[in-house]
Amino acid sequence: MNAKEIYKIWAPLNSPWYPWVRPLLFIEIDKVSSKLNHPVSPIHYNLDKGTAIFIDLPGSDAILEGLALALKNIRPIPLYNGTLAQENAMALVDNHSIQETLRWATDILKTIQISDPATPAFLLDTNRLVRHKMSPAVFDNSWDLYDQDIPSADFFLKQGITKIWVRSDKIHRDLAKIFYKFQKKGIAIYLHDGLNEPKLMNIPKPPKKDKFH
Numbered sequence: 001m002n003a004k005e006i007y008k009i010w011a012p013l014n015s016p017w018y019p020w021v022r023p024l025l026f027i028e029i030d031k032v033s034s035k036l037n038h039p040v041s042p043i044h045y046n047l048d049k050g051t052a053i054f055i056d057l058p059g060s061d062a063i064l065e066g067l068a069l070a071l072k073n074i075r076p077i078p079l080y081n082g083t084l085a086q087e088n089a090m091a092l093v094d095n096h097s098i099q100e101t102l103r104w105a106t107d108i109l110k111t112i113q114i115s116d117p118a119t120p121a122f123l124l125d126t127n128r129l130v131r132h133k134m135s136p137a138v139f140d141n142s143w144d145l146y147d148q149d150i151p152s153a154d155f156f157l158k159q160g161i162t163k164i165w166v167r168s169d170k171i172h173r174d175l176a177k178i179f180y181k182f183q184k185k186g187i188a189i190y191l192h193d194g195l196n197e198p199k200l201m202n203i204p205k206p207p208k209k210d211k212f213h
Contacts, residue, residue, distance in 0.1 A: 003030045006106050014116040015075055016159060020150055022081045025099045036104040043068045045194065047119050052161045053192070054122045054175065056168035059094065060101035062123040065167070065194075067105055067112075075118040076109070078102060079149060082128060098125060119161075122150065129172055144174040153185035165192045166201075177206045 001009075006029050011021035043065060047053055053069070055062040066076030080102075082095045129144065156164070164187055166175060171191055179189045180203045190198035 001030060001106070003028060006030060006103065009106050009110045010076070010078055010102075012116075015114075016117065017075055017077050017120040017151070020079065020122070021077055022079055022149070024082070025078070025080050025095060025102060029099055029103050032100050032103040034100075034103045034107055036100060038064055038101065038104065040064055040067050040108070043072075043194070045192070046072065047074060047121075047165070049119055050160055051163040051165060052120050052122070052156060053165040053167055054124060056124040056126050056166060056172060056175065058126045060098050060125075062125065062167075063098070063101045063105050066121050066123045067108055069121045070109060070112045070114055073114055073118050074121045075114050076123055077120050078123045079145065080123070080125060080128075081145070081149065082125070094127070095125075117159075126168065126172065129174065145178065146174070147178055147181075150178065153182045153187055156182075156187060157185065162186070163188045163190060165190045165198050167192045167194060169193070171201060171203065173206070176203050179203050180206055 003026055007021070007023060007026040010026070011018040038060070041064070047069075053074070055065050057065065063076070063078070066074075066078075070076055080095065080098055124145070151159075164179065164182065166179075166189065168191070171179065171189070179187075183189060183203055189201045189203060191201050192198040
């Protein structure tokens, strides 16, 4: 498969969620080895048709959980928007390993039948928010999620989505900024640890200025 074919497996045109698959890590992904051996463990929670999920876990973990959800007819949507470091350079975020896992996961995803209107699972790397530098030579490829990077609250509502679960240890600051506005539109936000019942959150109004920007 070439890079475009790989991208289309993750972003099929018949899915209403395909425009939000971030293309950055799919550039030249066909040149990346797919010979990994990640375990895909079954998950023990279910999503109803009115619930979308944002899987915000470190590194490639969200991809593995996204594959497990794909087996339950949930559409994984990669939101990884960080750049790769140049060869022999050190970067803050290891996007290369995420790209490798995406390539490996493609061979599994293409065998799974997911319906066109399937509920979405948006995949994120918690490490995107790293902001420290060990040296001036370190490439800062950290990144934040912004409103335009995901569907709007109105689009979610139009698709029948009235609840969003955040699968993480907490709702990180970039998501909190976005989901504060979603709350005001009537979308309920829940925090989910993957084991216990999701907890309904009341996200406070974010500060006007972020200390990292």
